[in-house]
Amino acid sequence: xxxxxxxxxxxxxxxxxxxxFGDRGVTLSRTGSDREYAGAVAGVDNIELVLLSAGEIPRxxxxxxxxxxxTGTDLVREKLGQWDQQVEELAELGFGHADLIIAVPGxxxxxxxxxxxxxxxxxxRLKHGFRLRIATKYHRLVxxxxxxxxxxxYQLVDSQGATEGTVKNETAEAVADITSTGDTLRANHLxxxxxxxxxxxxxxxxxxxxxxxxxxxxxxxKALCAKLRVD
Amino acid sequence: xxxxxxxARGAQLRALFEAEGxxxxxxxxxxxxxxxxxxxxxxxxxxxxxxxxxxxGEQMLRPDFTVPVVQMHMAYGAEPARYTYxxxxxxxxxxxxxxxxxxxxxxxxxxxxxxxxDADAEVFTLIRRALGDAPLRAATGDIGVLMxxxxxxxxxxxxxxxxxxxIWRPRRFRxxxxxxxxxxxxxxxxxxxxSVSDPFDGLPPEIGVRSQAEVxxxxxxxxxxxxxAPLAERDVLLLDAILSVRESLPNAIEHLRDxxxxxxxxxxxxxxxxxxxxxxxxxxxxVERLDFEASYGRTSMEYYDGxxxxxxxxxxxxxxxxxxxxxYDALTRVLGQGAEIPAVGGVIRPGLLLELEGSK
Numbered sequence: 001x002x003x004x005x006x007x008x009x010x011x012x013x014x015x016x017x018x019x020x021f022g023d024r025g026v027t028l029s030r031t032g033s034d035r036e037y038a039g040a041v042a043g044v045d046n047i048e049l050v051l052l053s054a055g056e057i058p059r060x061x062x063x064x065x066x067x068x069x070x071t072g073t074d075l076v077r078e079k080l081g082q083w084d085q086q087v088e089e090l091a092e093l094g095f096g097h098a099d100l101i102i103a104v105p106g107x108x109x110x111x112x113x114x115x116x117x118x119x120x121x122x123x124x125r126l127k128h129g130f131r132l133r134i135a136t137k138y139h140r141l142v143x144x145x146x147x148x149x150x151x152x153x154y155q156l157v158d159s160q161g162a163t164e165g166t167v168k169n170e171t172a173e174a175v176a177d178i179t180s181t182g183d184t185l186r187a188n189h190l191x192x193x194x195x196x197x198x199x200x201x202x203x204x205x206x207x208x209x210x211x212x213x214x215x216x217x218x219x220x221x222k223a224l225c226a227k228l229r230v231d
Numbered sequence: 232x233x234x235x236x237x238x239a240r241g242a243q244l245r246a247l248f249e250a251e252g253x254x255x256x257x258x259x260x261x262x263x264x265x266x267x268x269x270x271x272x273x274x275x276x277x278x279x280x281x282x283x284x285x286x287x288g289e290q291m292l293r294p295d296f297t298v299p300v301v302q303m304h305m306a307y308g309a310e311p312a313r314y315t316y317x318x319x320x321x322x323x324x325x326x327x328x329x330x331x332x333x334x335x336x337x338x339x340x341x342x343x344x345x346x347x348x349d350a351d352a353e354v355f356t357l358i359r360r361a362l363g364d365a366p367l368r369a370a371t372g373d374i375g376v377l378m379x380x381x382x383x384x385x386x387x388x389x390x391x392x393x394x395x396x397x398i399w400r401p402r403r404f405r406x407x408x409x410x411x412x413x414x415x416x417x418x419x420x421x422x423x424x425x426s427v428s429d430p431f432d433g434l435p436p437e438i439g440v441r442s443q444a445e446v447x448x449x450x451x452x453x454x455x456x457x458x459x460a461p462l463a464e465r466d467v468l469l470l471d472a473i474l475s476v477r478e479s480l481p482n483a484i485e486h487l488r489d490x491x492x493x494x495x496x497x498x499x500x501x502x503x504x505x506x507x508x509x510x511x512x513x514x515x516x517x518v519e520r521l522d523f524e525a526s527y528g529r530t531s532m533e534y535y536d537g538x539x540x541x542x543x544x545x546x547x548x549x550x551x552x553x554x555x556x557x558x559y560d561a562l563t564r565v566l567g568q569g570a571e572i573p574a575v576g577g578v579i580r581p582g583l584l585l586e587l588e589g590s591k
Contacts, residue, residue, distance in 0.1 A: 081325040106435035110449040112420035115406070122396060123449060124441055131272065132441075140325070143277055150403025152396065155273050167439040189435035194420060 002048045003213075003220045006060055006069035009037050009051035013203060016095045017070045024228045044227055046220035055079075057206075062086045064210035067221065074100050074178060074201035078138050087206040091230040096203030098178040100138055102145075102196035105167055105174075106189050113195050114149045117174070121153040124173065135159035135172035138198075142176040145198045164188040205230065237335055240581040241317040244337040244361050248315035251357060253339055256314045258299035260321075264289035267298060270534070270565065280321050280332075292321035296338050297534070297559065297576060298566070304342050304574075305567040311343035317581075330551070331582070340576030342563075347573045348503055351538040351558060352510035358554050358577040359516075359542070365587045367542040367553060371480070372527030373507075374398065374557075375537045376487065376500045380473050383496020384466050386411060387459050389452060401529055408470065413461035424450065425457050469494045476525040480508050483523035507538060534562040538575065544587055553587065554579040 007028065008014045018028045027042040028049055039049030050066055057071035058079040070093065076083050104111050111120050121132040132154045136142050139156050146154065157172050164184050166172040178201065179185055185192065205228075213221065225231045249255055261282075267275050268289075279294040293299070296316050304312055317337040324332045339357060341350045359369065381394045390411050397403040409415040424430055430450050437443045472490050476483050487501040508518050528539030537558030544550045556577025564571040 082328070105438050105441070107431060107437050107443065108441070108446055109424060109430035109434060110446050110453060112424075113418060115418075116421075118403070119393065120441070120449060122393075123445065127445065128440065139276070143273055147274055147277070150397060150400040150406070152272055152400070155268065156276075170440050173439055173441050189438050191435075194418075 001214050001217050002046045003068065003217050003224065004048050004050050004066040004211075005041070005224075006050045006052045006057045006066040006071075007039070008054040008057070008070060013054055013070075013096055014051075017093065017203065020093050020095070021228070026224065026227055044220065044224050046216060047224055058083075058087075061206055061208040062210060064208050064212065067208055067211040067213070067217070068224075069206050069208070070203055071206065072096055072098065072201045073204050074098065074138065074141070074199055076204075076206060077199065078141050086209055088209060090205045090207050090225070091228065093203040093205060096201070098180050098201045100141060100176065100178050100198040100201060101192045102134070102142070102174060102176045102198065103164075103179075103185050103190040103192050106186075106191040108191075111193070113193060114146075114151055117193060117196075118151040118153070121151065125153045131155040132174065133157045133172040134174045134176055135163050135166040136176035137163070138176060138178075141198055149195075164190060237582045237585060240585050241335045241337045244579055244581055245315050245317040247361055248337070248339045248357070251313070251339075253313040253315035256300060256303065256316050257318070258293065258296055258303065258316065260293050260319065261290040262293050262299060263287070264291045266302070266566070267291050267294070270298065270562075277325065278323055280323050293319070294322060295320055296336060296578070297340070297562070300338075300340055300576075301559075301563055301566050301574065304340075304572075305563060305570055308342060310572065311341070311345065313342075314338075314340045334580055334582050336578045337581055338576055338578040340574065342572050342574045344573055346510075347537075347558070347575070348507040349510045350573070350575050351507050352514050352516070354556055354575050354577050355511065355538075355540055356514040356516060358540075358556060358579060361579060362542060362554060362584060363588070365553070365584060366545045367587075368522075368545050369540060369542055370522055370524060370527055371538070371540045372524050373500065373504050373538050374528055374535055375503065376497055376525055377473060377529075378536065379497045379500035380470055380494060383494050384462065384470075386462050386466075387456070389456065390459070390462075399529055401526070408462065408467060411462040412464065412467050414467075417457075421453070425454060465493070473497070474526045476523070478523065480504075480511075480518045480521045480523045483525070484508060487525070503537075528557060534559045536561045540577070544583070547587070550583055550586075551580075553583045 007017050021028050025043050029040050031038045031040050037051040039051050041047045041049050054071045055075060057069040058076045060066045061069045062080050076087060080086050111117055124132045134154055135157050137160050142156060159166055163175050163177040165188060166175060264281055280292040281289055283289045300314055319333055320336050321333050324330045339354060341354055343350045377398060381391055384391060394407055397407060469490055476486050484505050491498045491501050512518050528535050535557035539557035541552040542554040543552055554577060558575040560573050563574050
């Protein structure tokens with residue numbers, strides 16, 4: 001057995017993760033061809049690198065198929081029910097910052113808060129005969145947030161990409177999406193509600209509470225955590 | 232608890248309701264999602280399982296029987312009608328793995344115009360009798376009193392409509408009251424909006440389905456609202472007084488009558504509570520020992536709009552209500568496409584009842 005570490009398989013998130021581990025004396029690398037998702041770990045023993053899509057890492061952690069994983073807090077909270085009983089946050093990695101927010105068209109002079117959104121949604125439903133649509137891929141987080149804040153008369157519509165364009169395309173009236181600088185929102189004539197911050201997310205190292213460990217694994221995990229200075 | 236035993240207990244309960252003259256009905260397990268979504272909004276997705284196929288689109292695993300039974304009655308039912316049913320309902324659980332996501336419900340529903348308060352008493356006493364001598368505490372309330380109080384406030388129709396809409400969301404209701412009473416400060420963005428002559432000056436272009444005219448209409452409504460007199464402190468105190476009524480039914484009625492002296496709009500609703508008490512008494516309920524709580528039922532699904540009740544295990548605070556019910560006249564109006572009928576009903580969870588009976 002060995003301790004499995006799940007890391008995003010491509011892009012900036014992978015590079016930054018490799019860098020973060022490298023700074024702490026643990027060298028992660030991809031092996032084989034550029035297209036092959038295999039990796040290696042140097043600097044500690046009995047750790048196996050598993051390259052995965054960042055979106056699948058929460059599920060793999062919950063299932064206990066990987067012991068450690070790097071992914072965004074947004075994905076863990078969206079995908080796992082009672083997330084804190086399934087995984088433990090070991091360290092925030094300081095990159096991949098993104099806020100999950102609610103945004104509406106900038107010309108909606110009357111809407112600045114969730115309270116306004118709720119009132120606008122009620123009027124919208126009366127006039128158009130259907131509930132105001134909010135495009136998102138974060139259904140659970142957005143629904144819980146709006147329920148806790150007493151917003152009614154809306155519906156969520158699924159959008160897996162180019163969410164900011166849905167208002168102009170008339171498939172939604174508002175969006176709930178992640179943003180880092182807000183540039184894309186502004187370019188699409190959208191503004192963030194002043195109390196519309198649902199979650200602040202960043203790349204985080206998680207430990208699975210469900211993955212089995214034998215004595216060798218336990219020792220390997222302890223050595224790794226010591227080297228990374230997390231615990 | 233064994234499934235077969237729960238099913239058998241459910242069948243007994245249904246037979247009891249049938250013997251009382253209820254007609255046995257069945258409904259599909261798969262329900263069209265549209266109707267439920269339209270009624271409950273997005274929140275229902277957090278509580279019901281959604282599935283779909285390419286032909287019929289989204290379907291929900293029946294989260295309760297009331298909606299399909301009302302639909303059936305509104306489409307084909309003769310009046311008056313009494314129905315009973317037993318079967319699984321499905322509730323999605325995302326936060327608490329200990330709560331059942333599938334359980335049997337047995338229900339009794341009355342559609343009768345003749346004497347609504349007596350129908351309330353009939354459902355309550357029949358459910359209570361069906362529960363036998365399990366150690367249960369009854370809670371009762373009446374959403375109609377609070378609704379009447381909102382209608383009786385000295386304020387604009389727009390504010391009353393907003394409050395009515397949020398009766399079932401206590402936090403938002405409170406926030407609205409605080410704002411209308413001038414207790415909460417006007418948010419800076421709102422103050423800025425109200426102070427400019429052209430609210431669209433310097434804003435990005437119009438996009439999407441919600442038009443500039445709709446935005447302008449709400450800006451006008453906000454301006455009108457800013458001109459409206461604040462809700463009188465006296466009205467806020469009366470609402471608070473109503474919401475804090477929690478005592479034995481006869482005392483609660485006395486208390487509500489005292490409040491009605493200053494807020495006569497609730498008079499008819501309070502007298503309905505009193506008439507219901509007499510009907511309950513006539514059916515043998517010891518009303519001196521029956522609790523009445525004016526805010527009871529505000530956090531449940533929002534179709535109850537009158538009498539509400541629940542039965543709770545006395546020594547098992549961990550268990551959900553063993554039986555619940557209430558009046559849902561407005562639901563028949565929404566689903567009746569122009570028709571409506573006073574309706575009241577209740578459901579029992581035989582699984583929980585067996586658990587209590589076994590532990591005695």
